[in-house]
Amino acid sequence: MPASGTFNWETSERWVRGTRGGVTVVDSRHPVLVWEASHPVPRYAFPEAEVRADLLRPAAAPPATGVHEGSTVFHDLVIGGETVANAAWSYPALPGHIAFEWFLHDGEVLEHWYEEEEEIFVHPRDPYKRVDPVPGSRHVRVEIGGRVVAETRRPVLLFETGLPTRYYLPPEDVNLELFEPTATSTRCPYKGIASYWSLREGGSVPADVAWAYPDPIPAAERIRDHVAFYNEVVDIVVDGVKLERPVTLFTERLLES
Structure with missing residues (x-):
């Protein structure tokens, strides 16, 4: 390496x-x-x-x-x-x-x-980087400002080298009525093209706080249509334990938006 x-x-x-x-x-x-x-x-x-x-x-x-x-x-x-x-x-x-x-x-x-x-897209895939979407049975709850916006016992855990674990939740386990789709679209060489949602009420939560891959590349098929949230700015509780908010390469941009 x-x-x-x-x-x-x-x-x-x-x-x-x-x-x-x-x-x-x-x-x-x-x-x-x-x-x-x-x-x-x-x-x-x-x-x-x-x-x-x-x-x-x-x-x-x-x-x-x-x-x-x-x-x-x-x-x-x-x-x-x-x-x-x-x-x-x-x-x-x-x-x-x-x-x-x-x-x-x-x-x-x-x-x-x-x-x-x-x-x-974006850049060549790094042969020393892994992106593994793994089906799980953990109890995952997503909270924003103390309010539960998503909860599931059938997440897909995405383990990506150099980034915190992302929890992708089935759309039916996310209260999407609290969110509105945005025009934002990004590309990832390991997953595909992402679409985003912002919290309707906004407040202190950054825009584009949640995303999904409606048509992922074959290697990431397990996360199709599943919704993930930025661990950096929301509270994620896994099996009763609230995760610490990580500091990543996305943190500065999220906190400035």
């Missing part, structure tokens, strides 16, 4: 493709998974021969040095009459390879990414 907080890479045997506007920009059978020291999730870098280099131009306005592990060679992507600034770069430690932005970019770079024949 790569050491966190350091620059690491390893080869992958997955067939990876990336497209924009129906044009295949990346078609690689020799991708390299890259972990940057400042990012907890991996990226891909590809051999130059497996990238449409003819669509790349030297970046007109490259970012300041120090971005992407000291990379100084950046590329704009020119395709379909559009120019995507700083869409790709080369790592000094990985000569002959080109990486593309997937996230933390002002706009979409490549519209679709595939591993083999499965579309993937």
Whole structure:
């Protein structure tokens, strides 16, 4: 497993493709998974021969040095009459390879990414990260401001490396009349596309406090339509024991909303 907080890479045997506007920009059978020291999730870098280099131009306005592990060679992507600034770069430690932005970019770079024949979102899946949805029989109660909003004895417990256990409850065991759906939608490479609810009364509870995956990827099928709540801002009682509210990478955003 790569050491966190350091620059690491390893080869992958997955067939990876990336497209924009129906044009295949990346078609690689020799991708390299890259972990940057400042990012907890991996990226891909590809051999130059497996990238449409003819669509790349030297970046007109490259970012300041120090971005992407000291990379100084950046590329704009020119395709379909559009120019995507700083869409790709080369790592000094990985000569002959080109990486593309997937996230933390002002706009979409490549519209679709595939591993083999499965579309993937947000970032490549980390081979050292597990996401296990496990059916359970624990008595789970969710409270907001002292009021019970959901209660079940048939949760699906989702164990995800680096995050607290999430408790996914059958929708019929959640008082959805207390909530209203929002327009928020997020993507997870391990679970799929999520839809959200906010508490109708609002108050001190952040918006989008609950979510579900109506059409999860096959590996997460067990959580289909089940509703989960952010442990960080609601009270979850499991078998009579109130859980401590964890501090996670979501906490700051939730408390500011």
